[in-house]
Amino acid sequence: MPSNKSVSDAPITQFINCRILRDNELQREDLWVREGRILDPEKLFFDEQGYADKRVDCEGSIIAPGFIDVQINGGYGIDFSQASENVSDGVSFVAKKILEHGVTSFCPTLVTSPPEVYHKVTVSFLSVLPQVKVHDGGPHGAGVLGFHLEGPFISAEKKGAHPEKYLRTFKSGGLEDLMEVYGSLDDVAIVTLAPELPGSQSVVRELSRRGITVSLGHSAADLSQAEEAVQHGATFITHLFNAMLPFHHRDPGIVGLLTSDRIPAGRTVYYGMIADGIHTNPAALRIAHRAHPSGLVLVTDAITAMGLPPGRHTLGQQVIEIQGLHAYVAGTKTLSGSIATMDMCVRHFKQASGCSVQEALEAASLHPAQLLGISHKKGKLDYGSDAGQNVENDFLPFKLPKISVYYPESQRAH
């Protein structure tokens, strides 16, 4: 067997004839993987005197790190915010399906809901259904990085599709409100809140202290309120432009964070963009991208109806109607979420912004990994990183290239 087994005797796969996304560029290099980790072939050669057991010919395709979707409400008929008996099955089902779009890790998102829903979903996982805790992906489905709790501590003025009756403010002073509503913060990765709500500063600080990403969204905050929240630890903006005050030249609002000079040194403010061509005009997408390219995180904000045929479906406590590529709150023209898939978002982003392939891929992999502080393990094809990765054919503007997702310790996932 190829290796002196000084480190491991697990099989080694070598991807040849490919271009890999590494160090912000597409390099013509082979990718070596063993036991779900990316291997340093030089070390393998000299230390272990090993070589590959299996070679996969990529025929010139691009290998990119698996995409990370930090805002996805459900899909294929599953709604994460619906308090059903078997939430974990629903999450697993969606996890498997989104592999087809190249997503290997995600944050199931819960929209504003009554406390019972949160308790059922977060607390029940602790005691009854351990598999929907934070877990790694594999051929069975994308990994769960933790929940994204979007609301209920958001602005009534900017609620979008969130049901008004479940909106909350910080009454008792921060953490108590959170625990009362959410039940548990153990498997939570991101919380979206409106920073203009009184008492939010201590909440932002507390959540940041616990390693939970705080995101500003569904808010009517002005720039100084947003900056203050960033200083307390907020690092993300939920779907930029949507559900916030529009950019104004004398008070840019949350959008102004992209070029604010009051961000603490060494910190980056990331912002989610739904690049489906509907939620944001391509010109606005370009403005944001050019203003702050390294902070752009592609999200799908996909709802239950993603992957389903046109018609009426349920999201949270409301009913949604699908018309073509649009999803509205039934009976209105308020957008309720998108039905775009991540690979569509990546392609649309590249086409609309004119950015390079590497930038488009990084916006869906590296940047979300950096946002969540996991870029040492995910979002990159560096040695030692987790090896859920995409193999994509070249980006051609009007063709949809094939995406295959590889979890190499077994065979192809999809």
Add this chain to the structure above:
Amino acid sequence: MRLVILDDYDLASEWAAKYIRNRIVQFKPSADRFFTLGLPTGSTPYGCYQKLIEYYRHGDISFKYVKTFNMDEYVGLPRAHPESYHSYMWNNFFKHIDIDPANAHILDGNAQNLEEECQAYEQKIAEAGGIELFVGGIGPDGHIAFNEPGSSLVSRTRVKTLAKDTIVANARFFGNDLSKVPTMALTVGVGTVMDAKEVMILITGAHKAFALYKAIEEGVNHMWTVSAFQQHPRTIFVCDEDATLELRVKTVKYFKGQQPTRKWRHLDKPPLREGNWTNGIGRQNLKEQTHD
């Protein structure tokens, strides 16, 4: 000695690569009988490695039954450092071919006991049956491997302190920071290379011209250690026009006159060599260069 003069660097690299390829193919290496190859690093052999990789990709050669022994490595430089000779060999050669990692030997500059490492290396060469073909380059000061001026012509693999000239010349690879350049290296000795059955020295570029002159037109001298190969029974110097700039016109004309008028087309088919001692092939009637 054979002196093979090609028009430019690319042609010289190609000639050298074809020669290596043909030697390996003729040898018909197998699991019981490996072809042992000594290898250099640096900018000179880079083109030759590129060509060998091309031949491998084309299916003309396999390195499965080839053992390689590199000439040298810096002391104290982390193996993963981009300037280490391990990195050079990996990136420019090993990763592109099918050599078995267990057969690729390079001195370990980070060994606990450098003396033992050198002795073990000599031992490994002996166990492999000696080197069939040692490919090397030449420094501007006429050194072979890191056998700097003054090195014994019968030296073996050992630790060498680098000459000031060499350190300065290498500074460009270390951000022009002299303090970062390694000052010692492990190197095969002149004697070690002399033990090989055949030696091929690659020399390209005008900056090597004076060293080539000293190596082949003057006497054997430990200040120009490549001159030791005047006493080796089977040496080839492969160079480009620029490297001949310090030679006498007479020397150049003499060796060019030995080259066949057709441009090395015979090398494209691995030739059967006259009186080849390694496989005992009988004499063939070929229009072919003879060795002295």
